[in-house]
Amino acid sequence: MLLIKGLRKSFKTFTLSIDELTIPDNTYVVLLGPSGSGKTTLLRLIAGLEKPDAGSIYIDGRDVTRLPVWKRDIGIVFQNYALYPHLTVFDNIAMPLKNKKMPMAEVKRRVVKMAEILGIADQLEKYPHQLSGGQQQRVALARALVKEPKVLLLDEPLSNIDARLRLEVRGFLKDLQRRLGTTVIHVTHDQEEAMAIGDLLVVINNGRVEEVGPPSQLYTSPRSLFVFNFLGLSNVVPAKLLGLGGEERVGFRPEDVALGNGPYVGRVARVEYLGAYKIVEVEYEGQFIKARAPPDFNIAEGQVVRFDVKKDKVVKFA
């Protein structure tokens, strides 16, 4: 439903270059990548806030490349929410509809309905500064969704919310997407957030799409070494180190390393206690291998330890 073809955008020292990217209907998509990789630039190009040097963007088969923001059937929520401070919550949400010269009765009906969905129907008379951060975010979401756009763009929507609330808002965003059936494109550099919320992850690296896939696929069997390293803790060693043939490198996750038994013997270099589990770093043949162990696993730095690696979980990289 969203198709990007041959898209190019250059700044002085950076080029975004997307050969082809297809985003299906009714999907929660997360654009994930390190700081400066081009996520926000891609979002701004989709929104029409930035003009591409080349390429096209289609929404539902319609070429929107040269359309202004307000004609693209897109809702946007910026990181800072960008609410109008001198307008009430009602008027903030109503703004996109008033711009369309919609009759007032219809505006009212739609604003109230959207405010109810977002749980802010009792806040409509207030001004933005009278709201909490989470409430302001809901107003920004309501304003973006009131026109019932085909695509909702969210730029780091959870970054201004404290860690404890974040989990709740994450679930809320996902439920909202399911309920409205909108395609959401959510930008973040947080891999845990991306995996938790995304149906589909688009990993961006240095201005290019590195890999696209559902979280479980990209976590367990990515094609890209960059993606393997970016999504969670990882071990990457020469295949020979594990006695496997070939010149390639292999990757495996700490949870696929079993401590206590096995053909390899190493020395514990470091133990990190993380509450729910321990991460144990074992030095083996000059490499440091991370293993995940139960929190009460009895092990100390300097100790010699046997270990094994689940070979069926190993991913090969050229």
Ligand SMILES: Nc1ncnc2c1ncn2[C@@H]1O[C@H](COP(=O)(O)OP(=O)(O)OP(=O)(O)O)[C@@H](O)[C@H]1O
């Ligand atoms: N208007 C601009 N003029 C010049 N350079 C720009 C402009 N906008 C972005 N850039 C550069 O493009 C690169 C990508 O920036 P972008 O904001 O898209 O990255 P990002 O992946 O969203 O990063 P972050 O996670 O830090 O927000 C950066 O090197 C940035 O400095």
